Amino acid sequence: MLAGTTPSSRDLKYPYMAKRLACMVISGAANADCLNILQPALLHQGTLIEMKEEFELLESTFRKAGFQEEITTYWYINVLARIRINAFRIELVASSYEDLLSSAAASVSCDSSVGNAVYMLPSFYNHDCDPNAHIVWLQNADAKLKALRDIEEGEELCICYIDASMDADARQKILADGFGFECRCLRCLSGD
Numbered sequence: 045m046l047a048g049t050t051p052s053s054r055d056l057k058y059p060y061m062a063k064r065l066a067c068m069v070i071s072g073a074a075n076a077d078c079l080n081i082l083q084p085a086l087l088h089q090g091t092l093i094e095m096k097e098e099f100e101l102l103e104s105t106f107r108k109a110g111f112q113e114e115i116t117t118y119w120y121i122n123v124l125a126r127i128r129i130n131a132f133r134i135e136l137v138a139s140s141y142e143d144l145l146s147s148a149a150a151s152v153s154c155d156s157s158v159g160n161a162v163y164m165l166p167s168f169y170n171h172d173c174d175p176n177a178h179i180v181w182l183q184n185a186d187a188k189l190k191a192l193r194d195i196e197e198g199e200e201l202c203i204c205y206i207d208a209s210m211d212a213d214a215r216q217k218i219l220a221d222g223f224g225f226e227c228r229c230l231r232c233l234s235g236d
């Protein structure tokens with residue numbers, strides 16, 4: 045797991061996590077290729093330019109601090125592209141599992157997460173606007189998978205990446221803008 049407390053601006057979240065990973069790689073605490081197994085986000089040209097500029101700043105900071113150069117622009121962009129669609133917002137559940145989808149929707153809207161992290165196995169769960177499972181955090185940053193209904197043997201486990209209470213157009217827009225895909229789940233295909 046790659047974790048970090050949330051910086052004040054949500055926009056700073058992903059570069060912040062990438063910088064933490066860079067420090068872990070330089071110190072030998074993590075392998076440089078530890079996120080390579082995860083699917084990367086498709087990045088627009090403007091985003092790539094921003095990331096290159098961020099990396100130049102990071103590189104000059106490391107150089108001033110006397111670190112040998114061990115990471116490259118390519119590495120930095122590769123990491124950010126993976127963090128972008130695989131990071132989870134950690135929201136501790138107060139006391140019960142009741143009404144998990146409402147709780148997830150509330151946490152998305154009020155930005156009350158206690159941090160963000162990338163988890164390897166949960167990163168492989170695809171999205172569904174009518175999910176059969178949900179990731180929860182109880183006392184700490186250990187992610188638990190909770191079934192939301194009975195699940196048939198062989199049925200794919202899917203979680204919802206966003207607030208499922210929104211209408212289909214709003215959901216599609218957020219998934220396209222934030223995750224770079226057109227949702228093809230049954231609920232979206234039915235227009236609900």
Ligand SMILES: C[S@@+](CC[C@H](N)C(=O)[O-])C[C@H]1O[C@@H](n2cnc3c(N)ncnc32)[C@H](O)[C@@H]1O
Pocket residue numbers: 082083085129130167168169170171172223224225226227228229
């Ligand atoms: C966190 S990854 C999920 C795991 C990924 N499918 C894999 O094989 O590693 C998120 C990516 O999976 C794909 N994906 C997930 N749910 C989807 C859905 N409902 N419709 C279309 N693509 C989806 C998209 O490419 C999205 O950017």
